[in-house]
Each structure stands twice: as structure tokens, then as C-alpha cells.
Amino acid sequence: MKTVAADREWGSDALLADRASAGDQEAFAALIEPRLARTLRTARAILGNDADALDATQDAFVSAWVNLPKLRDAQRFDAWLQRMLVNRCRDILRQRQRSREFSIATSDRIGATPRSDRDFSADGGDFTAEAVARAGILAAFERLSAADRHIVVLHHLHGLPVSEVALQLGIPIGTAKSRLHAARRALERALEAQR
Amino acid sequence: MTSSRTSFDRLLRELLVERAAGTTAEEDLQTLMSRIVEATDHRTQRRGFGQLPSVPRQLLLVAAVALLAATLAAFAVGVSLILNPDPVPRVDDWQNGELVTFQRTEAGPNTLRAVAAETQLSLPADLDVWHLAFAPNGRDLAVGTPDGIWVLDTTSGSRHLVYPCSLGGCQATWSPDGRDLVVVDDGGLVLVDLASEEATVIADRSQLGGPAGTATWSRDGAWIAVVTDEGIDASVLSAIRPDGSDLNPIVGPEFAGITSPTWSPDGRQIAYLRYTADGSQEQPYGIELMMVNPSGGVPARVLDAGRCWCLGLWPGVTWSPDGTQLALNAPNPAAPNPDDWSLYVVDLDGGNLRVIGDVGLGPPAWQPVP
Numbered sequence: 001m002k003t004v005a006a007d008r009e010w011g012s013d014a015l016l017a018d019r020a021s022a023g024d025q026e027a028f029a030a031l032i033e034p035r036l037a038r039t040l041r042t043a044r045a046i047l048g049n050d051a052d053a054l055d056a057t058q059d060a061f062v063s064a065w066v067n068l069p070k071l072r073d074a075q076r077f078d079a080w081l082q083r084m085l086v087n088r089c090r091d092i093l094r095q096r097q098r099s100r101e102f103s104i105a106t107s108d109r110i111g112a113t114p115r116s117d118r119d120f121s122a123d124g125g126d127f128t129a130e131a132v133a134r135a136g137i138l139a140a141f142e143r144l145s146a147a148d149r150h151i152v153v154l155h156h157l158h159g160l161p162v163s164e165v166a167l168q169l170g171i172p173i174g175t176a177k178s179r180l181h182a183a184r185r186a187l188e189r190a191l192e193a194q195r
Numbered sequence: 196m197t198s199s200r201t202s203f204d205r206l207l208r209e210l211l212v213e214r215a216a217g218t219t220a221e222e223d224l225q226t227l228m229s230r231i232v233e234a235t236d237h238r239t240q241r242r243g244f245g246q247l248p249s250v251p252r253q254l255l256l257v258a259a260v261a262l263l264a265a266t267l268a269a270f271a272v273g274v275s276l277i278l279n280p281d282p283v284p285r286v287d288d289w290q291n292g293e294l295v296t297f298q299r300t301e302a303g304p305n306t307l308r309a310v311a312a313e314t315q316l317s318l319p320a321d322l323d324v325w326h327l328a329f330a331p332n333g334r335d336l337a338v339g340t341p342d343g344i345w346v347l348d349t350t351s352g353s354r355h356l357v358y359p360c361s362l363g364g365c366q367a368t369w370s371p372d373g374r375d376l377v378v379v380d381d382g383g384l385v386l387v388d389l390a391s392e393e394a395t396v397i398a399d400r401s402q403l404g405g406p407a408g409t410a411t412w413s414r415d416g417a418w419i420a421v422v423t424d425e426g427i428d429a430s431v432l433s434a435i436r437p438d439g440s441d442l443n444p445i446v447g448p449e450f451a452g453i454t455s456p457t458w459s460p461d462g463r464q465i466a467y468l469r470y471t472a473d474g475s476q477e478q479p480y481g482i483e484l485m486m487v488n489p490s491g492g493v494p495a496r497v498l499d500a501g502r503c504w505c506l507g508l509w510p511g512v513t514w515s516p517d518g519t520q521l522a523l524n525a526p527n528p529a530a531p532n533p534d535d536w537s538l539y540v541v542d543l544d545g546g547n548l549r550v551i552g553d554v555g556l557g558p559p560a561w562q563p564v565p
Contacts, residue, residue: 032228041215050217053217134210137210191206
């Protein structure tokens with residue numbers, strides 16, 4: 001149940017969003033400051049890379065500033081910001097995919113050691129069972145789309161229940177459940193494959 | 196099962212915590228804040244507080260490149276839409292059209308499987324499919340993606356975006372004449388005229404009394420059933436006219452989740468799934484198939500699908516076009532493990548349960564016979 005304090009806080013955020021929408025940069029700074037660390041953590045968890053996460057977070061907030069006048073309901077700012085962040089993460093993952101395809105094609109031409117051989121030989125077979133499992137989950141996580149990673153991060157890192165994930169993302173609860181399940185099944189399958 | 200699940204959850208959380216920790220110090224956060232504030236200074240002009248630069252030649256070039264890319268993409272989609280081995284067939288045995296499920300298989304990330312005929316239709320892999328709905332013509336699909344609602348012609352592969360979602364993950368239901376879609380977007384209902392592609396908000400979340408989760412159009416076109424979904428602890432099933440008038444609560448507020456309402460062909464009943472949570476660790480959710488008269492009355496339980504852990508699974512039910520059967524994507528009450536879900540069909544009294552396939556990613560759909 002929402003408390004009066006929570007209502008007041010929510011209301012003040014909506015007010016800040018309205019003022020920022022009208023061009024008040026101080027209001028925008030006040031609006032984003034408490035969200036910065038958490039957004040950066042989310043971006044890091046999705047992208048697994050500090051530099052990319054910093055870029056994605058910055059781009060998401062700048063994009064929010066540019067597009068804020070288009071936001072119809074200021075109380076939906078958080079869900080809307082999440083969308084900006086995931087869009088930017090998706091762009092970065094696509095860029096990475098393109099550069100990976102290029103580098104694999106290039107390394108094939110020069111006869112480099114296949115990636116799978118390198119991965120196992122580098123660690124000399126010292127993996128513990130748990131380390132192998134973690135590597136499997138991590139590899140499977142890297143294969144998820146940005147949107148699916150985001151749902152997993154909201155639920156498993158930030159600890160939001162599925163209903164709250166749905167509210168945060170502005171999607172039906174059934175959709176949130178379906179997406180989380182599909183992502184989780186992919187990760188569980190990766191874990192089972194390592195056992 | 197619980198210990199392996201706990202172990203998996205622990206591993207996953209540890210991994211995410213490590214990834215999220217990064218190496219950014221407090222001063223880096225302040226630097227990031229400064230960079231954002233500085234960037235907003237530069238972008239202030241883009242918000243209409245200054246003058247926009249005039250670049251007509253560059254815009255023309257961009258438009259030409261975009262047009263060329265769109266043409267190539269449309270051609271590629273046409274080629275990539277593979278029917279295997281034949282177009283999705285009609286199965287005479289069912290006399291109902293074809294029951295299809297959405298799955299991600301070896302054949303492709305977006306696969307519609309025609310269950311009885313054991314054939315499948317691969318949808319374009321670049322569509323991030325969140326929701327699917329067949330048009331009454333049995334050929335077109337409304338595909339919900341994070342970008343919006345696409346209408347896809349399954350015979351030619353052509354597609355176009357008919358409605359951009361405001362927050363992503365929206366879904367659509369077809370009018371019985373196939374001329375309109377009602378889209379659930381940001382918790383409200385939006386009517387999209389497919390001829391003009393004009394979108395009109397017919398009810399927002401405040402008018403509905405909460406954010407809409409799913410919506411289904413009745414077969415006579417007179418009503419739309421809508422679930423306003425406040426989470427697993429409170430749901431309301433209502434009916435509303437397609438013009439946004441006459442909002443009538445049918446069930447609830449229920450201290451349970453309501454999902455996947457489906458109208459009987461004669462419009463006299465709505466079947467839906469009800470799920471409850473008791474907070475237990477092993478099997479916290481119970482799922483029941485319910486039926487209610489939309490004009491009023493007490494909902495009746497048709498089938499108890501049992502309890503399951505089932506976090507993340509999306510149960511669904513759909514009424515066969517001839518009104519004699521219901522197909523469910525749900526826990527199978529006859530299975531030894533409640534988390535082994537199936538696609539199965541029951542008669543209207545919940546009896547004669549027949550498992551007909553593996554569980555799909557979303558609710559099953561009965562593809563109409565054109």
C-alpha cells in the first residue's frame with residue numbers, strides 16, 4: 001500500500017518532470033540525480049562494461065531531456081526513462097555484434113585460433129564446477145536481447161516482483177511474466193548444459 | 196527442485212551484482228552528472244528553445260537512403276518468411292481452424308507452430324515478438340513488439356507498423372470485421388483504424404480504474420473484455436464498448452490475478468484464467484479455469500489446473516471457433532510435476548482433457564479459417 005510520504009515523493013517527481021519539460025535544467029538535474037547510480041548499475045548489468053554503461057546512461061538521460069516535452073504523463077517518467085536506457089543498450093549491443101562479426105570474419109581469414117579453443121586453454125582447466133556454471137550462465141546472459149536482460153536485471157538484481165517489473169516497464173503483467181520466463185529458461189538451460 | 200532453483204537464483208544474483216558493481220567511483224558519478232548537464236545545455240536548442248539548423252539537402256539524402264533501405268528490408272522479409280513445408284494448413288479434423296502456438300525453436304526465434312498438422316511458420320527473426328493476434332481473415336497477424344504493433348501478412352511477408360507504442364510491449368486485439376485494432380498501450384485502450392491508421396484513445400488507465408493488462412474483442416463486435424491488472428493481488432475483468440462507453444465490471448476486484456479472457460462465439464460466456472498466490476516457496480501459485488456470464492452472475496470454476504511455482508510462465512486460454520472446446524497453455528493437472536506445463540484441450544465442463552503439445556511461450560490461438 002502506498003504511504004502518504006510515498007505519494008508526496010511521487011508527486012514532487014512529477015512536478016520536477018513537468019518543470020524540466022518546460023525547460024528548467026535545474027529541475028531536470030534534481031530529477032535525475034537520485035536515479036543516476038541505479039540507472040548506471042542497471043546499464044552495467046545489462047552491458048557488462050563500464051565505458052559502455054556510462055555512455056548508455058548519459059545518452060539515456062540526454063535523450064530524456066530532449067524528448068521530455070513529448071512525455072504525456074509526468075508520473076510515468078521512470079518507465080519512460082527505462083525505455084530510453086534499454087533502447088540505448090540495444091544500440092550498443094548491436095554495434096558490438098557488428099564489430100564482432102567483422103573481427104571473426106577477419107580472424108578467420110588469417111587463420112587465428114578458434115575462440116572456443118582459446119577460452120578453455122586460457123584457464124588451463126582450473127574451473128571449479130561453480131565457476132563453469134557461472135561461465136555458462138554468463139554466456140547465456142550475453143545472448144539475451146537488451147530488453148530481456150533488462151527484465152532479468154530488474155527482477156533478479158533490483159529484486160522487483162513481477163507485478164512491479166510490469167509497472168516499471170509499462171507492460172502487461174502477463175507480458176512481463178512471459179519475457180522473464182523465456183529469459184530465465186535460456187539461462188537455466190545453459191546451467192544444465194554445464195552439469 | 197527448490198534447492199537447485201535457490202542455487203540458480205543465488206548464482207544469477209551474484210553474477211548480476213558483480214556486473215553491476217563495475218569500477219566507477221563516486222567522483223565518476225559526479226563527472227557523469229556534469230557531462231549530462233553539459234549535454235543538456237547543448238541540446239536545449241533541439242527542444243525548440245532555439246533555432247533548428249536548416250539542412251534540406253542532407254535530409255533529402257537521408258530520406259533517399261532510408262527509402263532504399265526500407266525497400267531492401269521489405270524484400271528481405273519476403274524472402275525470409277519461410278513456410279515449412281507448406282502454408283499453415285487447415286485441419287479438417289478440428290473443423291475449427293488451426294490451433295497454433297508461438298515458440299522459439301531450433302527452426303528460428305519466432306516460430307508459429309500449427310499443432311495438429313505439425314507444421315510451422317517462421318516469422319521474421321528481426322521482430323522482437325511480445326504478443327501475437329490473428330486477424331479474422333486467418334492470414335494477417337498483429338504482432339506486438341517493443342517498438343509497436345506491426346500488421347504482418349503471413350502469405351507475402353509484407354508488414355507495416357500501424358501503431359508505435361508509447362512505452363513498449365503493447366498488444367492488440369482485432370475487431371471481428373478486421374478493420375480496427377484495439378491496442379493496450381501504457382495501461383489504456385487505443386482504437387486504431389487500419390485504413391487510415393488513425394489512433395484514438397478510447398479509455399485511459401484512470402477511466403478504466405487501473406492499468407489495462409489484456410483486452411479481447413467479442414465476436415459480435417459489441418464489447419471489449421478488458422482486465423485491469425494491479426498485480427497478482429487485485430484484478431478486475433470488465434466489458435467496455437469499442438467507443439469507450441458503458442464500462443461494466445464483470446468480475447472483481449478479485450484478490451487474485453485474472454488473465455487471458457476469451458469470449459464464447461455466441462458472446463454469452465467469457466472464460467478466463469485466475470491465479471492466486473499463497474506465499475509458499477515451493478508452489479506459490481494456483482491456476483484455475485473460470486467461466487462467467489458477462490451480463491452478470493457468479494463465476495464458475497471449470498478446471499483446477501493445480502498449484503505450481505510457475506514464475507514467469509504466461510498461462511492462456513482460447514475458445515475454439517465452434518464453441519465446443521477450450522485450449523489452455525497451463526499447468527497440466529494430470530502431470531506428476533506441476534511445473535511441467537502443457538498445451539491441452541478440454542470440453543466446456545473441464546472434462547476430456549487431451550494434451551496436444553508442448554507449452555508455448557504465450558497463450559495459444561485458434562487461427563480462423565478464411
